[in-house]
Amino acid sequence: MIKLIKSSFYNEKDTKKKLAKFILKAKIFSMKKECANFEKKFAKKQSRRYAVFVSSGSTANLVLIQALLNLGKLKKGDRIGFSALTWSTNVMPLMQLGLIPIALDCNLKTLNVSPSEIEKKISKIKGLFLTNVLGMADEIEKIKEICQRNKIIFIEDNCESLGSRISGKLLGNFGLASTFSFFVGHHLSTIEGGMICTDDEKLYQMLLITRIHGWDRNLGLIAQKEIRTTHKVDDFYAKYTFYDLAFNARPTEVNGFLGNNQLQYWDEMVSIRAKHFKLFQSIVGQNDDFVPLDLSHMDLISNFAMPIICKNKKTVEKYKKRFINHGVEIRPIIAGNIEMQPFYKKYINKKTYCLNSNFIHQNGFYFANNPELNKKEINTIIGLLAK
Ligand SMILES: Cc1ncc(COP(=O)(O)O)c(C=O)c1O
Known part of the structure; x- marks a missing residue:
């Protein structure tokens, strides 16, 4: 896994x-x-x-x-x-x-x-x-x-x-x-x-x-x-x-x-994650099932999980199933639109209707981007991101 x-x-x-x-x-x-x-x-x-x-x-x-x-x-x-x-x-x-x-x-x-x-x-x-x-x-x-x-x-x-x-x-x-x-x-x-x-x-x-x-x-x-x-x-x-x-x-x-x-490992951990991010991002860009991110204003992106946003619900279900079937752990993109969470609904009446955050919650997931990912694991993930 x-x-x-x-x-x-x-x-x-x-x-x-x-x-x-x-x-x-x-x-x-x-x-x-x-x-x-x-x-x-x-x-x-x-x-x-x-x-x-x-x-x-x-x-x-x-x-x-x-x-x-x-x-x-x-x-x-x-x-x-x-x-x-x-x-x-x-x-x-x-x-x-x-x-x-x-x-x-x-x-x-x-x-x-x-x-x-x-x-x-x-x-x-x-x-x-x-x-x-x-x-x-x-x-x-x-x-x-x-x-x-x-x-x-x-x-x-x-x-x-x-x-x-x-x-x-x-x-x-x-x-x-x-x-x-x-x-x-x-x-x-x-x-x-x-x-x-x-x-x-x-x-x-x-x-x-x-x-x-x-x-x-x-x-x-x-x-x-x-x-x-x-x-x-x-x-x-x-x-x-x-x-x-x-x-x-x-x-x-x-x-x-x-x-x-x-x-002492800060630079190493950050740069490996950044390298993985760049690689995954280039593969995501080749598949029109996904909504492309535009982060050209950033010098370096280092994250602990790689977000994938699909264009619709049907497509996201296809990729979620694919990742799970191949033993790749996935999770929602953090808490989604927090306004939809039970604790928020309980205490806050006024909503601002965050449509993009809802979209991401419904059509997105993330998988690991840790510095210990090996070549085989990276290739498995790249294969799963193909159309
Ligand atoms: C954006 C953000 N804020 C705060 C926290 C809370 O951090 P901790 O788990 O160390 O309490 C997290 C945890 O993942 C987070 O993603």
């Missing part, structure tokens, strides 16, 4: 050996040096000033939204545009934290929200939380510019797009902040884990407070002194003083160790 996830880590055997050694030697397993090290190295690799390591991509989203609320950059009741084609825990934090989600439809050619879709809803929204779907993005520089012009807080859910680039810039570097997932099967695995990146110092400090209990213990000395002075807290009571709304989204040293270990 060609499964979506082939291994828990890149270079799995060696990584497991090193992990076993680390566990035998380590004295502290709660968040400490390994995590701090990973944050520093990840920020550098992503070309961001700050990185905050958390327990998952989902908690990264939750902590980020809460931190923006704590800072007053967003307010309860604000309308926030988000990609209708996304993952549940992209939009759930908006709903959980009292914001009003406004679904934005995707462009069929990029699977992502385009500047023109945002322009249509611009007067209605205060914030924009876009998902960079499966290693791709639309014209994200234009989107950033629209947001700046309209004073809209723009943040990126980059959980599916580590390493992809537009105009020489990594995805995840266009918004005020961006989130990443290190769940097994994503580009870089720490078993469970996530990251929030930003260049904004105030937001960084609030993220540190919001990640763990609302206390100041993880702030730098200057920021710590400042907050203690403002609140008239001495060093004794500072241990248990909680300044703002928060969670416990702490990662462990095991996750930190794995992050540091896997980071």
Whole structure:
């Protein structure tokens, strides 16, 4: 079977050996040096000033939204545009934290929200939380510019797009902040884990407070002194003083160790996935049963799964059956139009009717694009993509 996830880590055997050694030697397993090290190295690799390591991509989203609320950059009741084609825990934090989600439809050619879709809803929204779907993005520089012009807080859910680039810039570097997932099967695995990146110092400090209990213990000395002075807290009571709304989204040293270990393979993993994507994309382009994507504006696309959109329901059933019969694992293209999901229908009455996202849900599927795919598996997949 060609499964979506082939291994828990890149270079799995060696990584497991090193992990076993680390566990035998380590004295502290709660968040400490390994995590701090990973944050520093990840920020550098992503070309961001700050990185905050958390327990998952989902908690990264939750902590980020809460931190923006704590800072007053967003307010309860604000309308926030988000990609209708996304993952549940992209939009759930908006709903959980009292914001009003406004679904934005995707462009069929990029699977992502385009500047023109945002322009249509611009007067209605205060914030924009876009998902960079499966290693791709639309014209994200234009989107950033629209947001700046309209004073809209723009943040990126980059959980599916580590390493992809537009105009020489990594995805995840266009918004005020961006989130990443290190769940097994994503580009870089720490078993469970996530990251929030930003260049904004105030937001960084609030993220540190919001990640763990609302206390100041993880702030730098200057920021710590400042907050203690403002609140008239001495060093004794500072241990248990909680300044703002928060969670416990702490990662462990095991996750930190794995992050540091896997980071050395970033370039290799990203470029192999990009090479596979290019190859699959060229085969897809030769078959007129499929809707072609247009991603000519992107420098590099690295994803963990390859989306296929068929022209109609009958055709998609043919290919789905073909893939399953040949032992290739397939899944829907993430959560489809999130407006059609039971949790969304339960809480949100107003729908925006995202026809393209519906189309993708009904006529699409994805299969694995992991760096361990071998020649035989790649040839099997290429054969299945023929008309
Ligand atoms: C777009 C997006 N956001 C958030 C998440 C959540 O990440 P995690 O599984 O690490 O919680 C995912 C997970 O696949 C995702 O695809």
